[in-house]
Amino acid sequence: MNAGPTTARDLKTALDNWTKVWNDEARPLKWTETADQILDRICRSCSRISDLMQAGSLLHELSRIERDAMRALSLL
Structure with a gap:
């Protein structure tokens, strides 16, 4: 199981990769x-x-949101 990004650099790389895939497979907003x-x-x-x-x-809520975001990024 992917633990997800652990540094700001890893997070930026993950976001850049996600953005590239998203843009390569772009479709109109509905x-x-x-x-x-x-x-x-x-x-x-x-x-x-x-x-x-x-x-x-x-x-506390921001920590939960951050955990959820990091968890979501690990699914990329």
Whole structure:
């Protein structure tokens, strides 16, 4: 099992490789939601971030997001 990138350089290389594959296999973007639905989602995200900051758990949430991102990169 790939442990994923462990340094900033490894992360940059992984992202560069992913971008190259994505661009080589590019396809048109297909909207699946209306502009109002997208804006509603953005508002909900902003609200959650505000709530997390007020609750003092933003660092915990960012750590979880970082772990998820690193885990996703290891699947490349």
